[in-house]
Amino acid sequence: MTHPGEITRRQLLRRIGITAFAAGPGAALLSACATSGAGSEPSAAPSTSVAASSDPANPFGVDPKKPLEVVIFGGGYGDAYAKDVHEPLYTKAFPGVTIKHTATQQIGTQLRPRFVSGDVPDVVNNSGPEAMDLAALAAEGHLADLSALFDAPSADDPSRKVRDTVTPAVLDNAKINGKDLVLNYTVSHRALWYNAKLFESKGWSLPKTWAEFTALGETAKKEGILLFAYPGQKGPYYQLWNVLYTAAKIGGNQVLIDIDNLVDGAWNADAMKKSVTAWVEIQAKYGDKAYFGLDHTQTQVKQLQNKLLFYPVGSWIENEMAKDKPLDFEYAIAPIPDVTSSDAMPYGAVQVGVGENFVVAAKGRNPQGGLEYLRLMLSKEGAKGFTQKTQNLTVVNGAAEGLDLPPGLMSAARAQDAAGQNIITDARFEGWYKELFDHGTEQINVVMAGRVTPEEFCARMQKKADEIKKDSSVAKQTRSQ
Known part of the structure; x- marks a missing residue:
């Protein structure tokens, strides 16, 4: 039934x-x-x-x-x-x-x-x-x-x-x-993953808007729990994915299609800047820079200990942590909250x-x-x-x-x-242009740590994309959807 x-x-x-x-x-x-x-x-x-x-x-x-x-x-x-x-x-x-x-x-x-x-x-x-x-x-x-x-x-x-x-x-x-x-x-499915049993025990609902997301961050902070964290070592690309998917929610999948197709100015798109800005602010207010020194396993153990609420990862996480997962932890998926009042995709959009x-x-x-x-x-x-x-x-x-x-x-x-x-959709440039994806994996830590602004992050990514586009030795790929 x-x-x-x-x-x-x-x-x-x-x-x-x-x-x-x-x-x-x-x-x-x-x-x-x-x-x-x-x-x-x-x-x-x-x-x-x-x-x-x-x-x-x-x-x-x-x-x-x-x-x-x-x-x-x-x-x-x-x-x-x-x-x-x-x-x-x-x-x-x-x-x-x-x-x-x-x-x-x-x-x-x-x-x-x-x-x-x-x-x-x-x-x-x-x-x-x-x-x-x-x-x-x-x-x-x-x-x-x-x-x-x-x-x-x-x-x-x-x-x-x-x-x-x-x-x-x-x-x-x-x-x-x-x-x-x-x-x-x-x-x-790559999204924000959380402990459903913890939310049930606290009487918390999943945040549907960014205002609800930050409000939950304030509530969690009072209980000594981080709203969000990602691994700065051997897993910063989890957060790069998260930023990209958030940008797609704000501006639609065309944001990712343009990035993959090396369209001029794709990384400087308004949706991309809003996405990076939103997550940098979450990190500054509700994150912990100590996690930049942790790898994915260490960060995932922290979540199993209910030291952080949301973790950006894929559906393999449940099996990966099966041996360490306590009985009071139940993995569940959370869609990205609405970042703006005019996101191209409604609340509930998920990456598959x-x-x-x-x-x-x-x-x-x-x-x-x-x-x-x-x-x-x-x-x-x-x-x-x-x-x-x-x-x-x-x-x-x-x-x-x-x-x-x-x-x-x-x-x-x-x-x-x-x-x-x-x-x-996925961003395919990670398989098409390794150098660009690796650059993004490095730069996401830099911007999330506050060492550059979101605008500077986007500019650095655009510069690298432009270099690859002009490099005739790199075979170019295209996608339409």
């Missing part, structure tokens, strides 16, 4: 299948790949295609005896889903095959030298603060073309193509330089996107096996197993049917349902 305003799991999964998500191919924070000529035109790169096979059970012609190497980012999702679900599916399909499994939180540090030397793994979960620059890898021909994957028969039903079993956002956001090169595997990207190395020893590994990940068994291990939804339609979803995820689902068409 559902209550008014709630949705069933079936309705949730149906909505996920039809919602027009928009997230960049690099939904994780990306860092430099030490390859030469990273900005070269993609036409100069070697072929990244894998020939198709007529066998629907082995559509890529995998050699069943050839070993496979998989590298997983051991962050919020852990790596049990790979070890206990996806890799066993592969060994079941090819009995006796050897899989080398590596989990690391230092994707870039460990893999950049290997891509340079040519000793590359077959499948990479490119995520976390050290994730590699996918545009640079694509320009060098390191990423296998996934069009064969999307056109392959589904592992569940050979009469259906893989592309027909996933949310359309997967296909929209797979492209770099016009090619399908990236698989975004999860559905995520696809993320957690996976790529296959075109120059690896077994690219055919890499594509098959992703195909098995996109089976209902593979996707359902991921959700069971991580308590997060995948992009595979209907794969979580019948599963018990945790409170935070159901809260996000209800928020998405209430938002309707008022969905905030």
Whole structure:
């Protein structure tokens, strides 16, 4: 039985299948790949295609005896889903095959030298603060073309193509330089997350306006609780996301589209300045500069201790902190309050996107096996197993049917349902122009600490964007929505 305003799991999964998500191919924070000529035109790169096979059970012609190497980012999702679900599916399909499994939180540090030397793994979960620059890898021909994957028969039903079993956002956001090169595997919600049980015990309501938000800050301050905090170390991009999404709420998604398309003056848009100004003022009045010295785990523990109310992060937080979460803490999602009386998006607008990207190395020893590994990940068994291990939804339609979803995820689902068409998109420049996103990650701490004004922050970001726009060695990307 559902209550008014709630949705069933079936309705949730149906909505996920039809919602027009928009997230960049690099939904994780990306860092430099030490390859030469990273900005070269993609036409100069070697072929990244894998020939198709007529066998629907082995559509890529995998050699069943050839070993496979998989590298997983051991962050919020852990790596049990790979070890206990996806890799066993592969060994079941090819009995006796050897899989080398590596989990690391230092994707870039460990893999950049290997891509340079040519000793590359077959499948990479490119995520976390050290994730590699996918545009640079694509320009060098390191990423296998996934069009064969999307056109392959589904592992569940050979009469259906893989592309027909996933949310359309997967296909929209797979492209770099016009090619399908990236698989975004999860559905995520980035917003302000809070402890619903604390709010219930205090009799507090979620603030819908900025005046209500600051009033709650005053109330919380009297009880020794911060209204808001973000990690200044290994996570300042959480706040960069937050500022960008707030700007989109104020001015509409066109604000983000213009930034991604390197439109002249996009960073100096009024909505962007208002967003940065609003959050700088929150930090000054209701924050604590000590958090600039904390990383994401330390900050998240502080929230579990009810030392801060709102934390800007994605829906992976619930699983990431599952072992540390006390019984009196229940994650829930809070939409960004109305910043002005004329915000382009109404209260309740939320960010929804696809993320957690996976790529296959075109120059690896077994690219055919890499594509098959992703195909098995996109089976209902593979996707359902991921959700069971991580308590997060995948992009595979209907794969979580019948599963018990945790409170935070159901809260996000209800928020998405209430938002309707008022969905905030991702900013794709983080995957397209690594240098610009890295610059923003550095500058957000500077402005939030009060060392520059919001106007100066926007001017610095615009200057960097202009430099990239004028740099002919950087392949340019565009989006229309």
